[in-house]
Amino acid sequence: MDAPALAIDAVSHAFGQRLALDTVSLTVPPGRFVALLGPNGAGKTTLFALATRLYTTRTGRVRIFGHDLARAPSLALAELGVVFQSRTLDLDLSVRQNLAYHGALHGLSGRALKARIAELMEMVGLADRLDEKVRTLSGGQARRVEIARALVHRPRLLLLDEATVGLDLAARAAIVDLVRRLVAQEGLAVLWATHIFDEVRPQDDIHVLDKGRIIAHGTAGAVAGAHLVPAAELAPDAGTAGLEAAFRAMTAAGAEDTA
Structure with missing residues (x-):
């Protein structure tokens, strides 16, 4: 079996006494679009900083196509492309x-x-x-x-942290379409971090991050359905209002991982 494009295992990170990430685990398979969904302040950017070695991982493990980021950083980072939230x-x-x-x-x-x-x-x-x-x-x-x-x-893995923030609707749609085309045509693996629900499709694998913890994962349609939102509401051409409603329900109820 091929190694995951990205495997994050039980990663935690704190800023002083504040725990920003709490034993976060997620996987991005090769050639797949995976969304990391969560509100501002959920810990998405911190997770990206750890996955790109801007921060040192002290608890847990990050592997990129089987290369341990701590033990073989050059091999791991050679497989990685990154688009950060801030313009660079x-x-x-x-x-x-x-x-x-x-x-x-x-x-x-x-x-x-x-x-x-x-x-x-x-x-x-x-x-x-x-x-x-x-x-x-x-x-x-x-x-x-x-x-x-x-x-x-x-690279074979692309990480994008809130890549459409500040863009108008047309520009945002163009960026999302471009990245999805790279996945479909180039076989690129993508981890797409966002708080914008309509950038996610029902068939997408998602990990929902809230207050530093993964509180749900699965396909967007399955996650929404598990939280009392009919998957039919997640029609590909109808946006993802159902997923947003499910997310509000999950965070309000303090939901645990659904998978």
């Missing part, structure tokens, strides 16, 4: 320069890097903006560049 592009550099710099950090250069950048910018629909400064782009366009940058070194 250099506004005064061109799109090409931002991507080339990131590629150089991963040991890429010359024709191979140039070809990879061109390929990615075609993929995200911005091939004609390569030599423009990032500050001239819209928020949605800049986000697409960040996704392209995260993929320069050909």
Whole structure:
């Protein structure tokens, strides 16, 4: 059996006396879109910081395609691309320069890097903006560049932390569609952290994080159904109001893991 793209096992993290994550475990299979769903302050960003080694994991274990992040960080991180919630592009550099710099950090250069950048910018629909400064782009366009940058070194796992925050409805939909297309066409594994319920589809695997704990996991439709919301309300073309209602019910009742 193939190793999970991401396996987080019993990870906890505290800031002083405040426990931000409490024995969190989740798995992202290869080539799947998995949503980490929770309100602001639930611990999603802290979990991403641990999964990307920005914070050191003291309790629990993180593995990326079987590579232990603590014991073999170079091998693990080589498989990982990340789009953080905060914007991280250099506004005064061109799109090409931002991507080339990131590629150089991963040991890429010359024709191979140039070809990879061109390929990615075609993929995200911005091939004609390569030599423009990032500050001239819209928020949605800049986000697409960040996704392209995260993929320069050909990772097999992509983590996105609240990737659509601050975008208008059309830009948000375009980013979600782009990432889902990468999963379907490129076989990329994705962990998509969000508090926006209509970015989740009924068939998606989800992990619901609240107050630092995973309180439910399964498919979105199954989780909603388990909390008295008919799965029929989660029609693919009708948004996910049912999932949002289920989430409110879970957090109000202090629900435990449903799986």
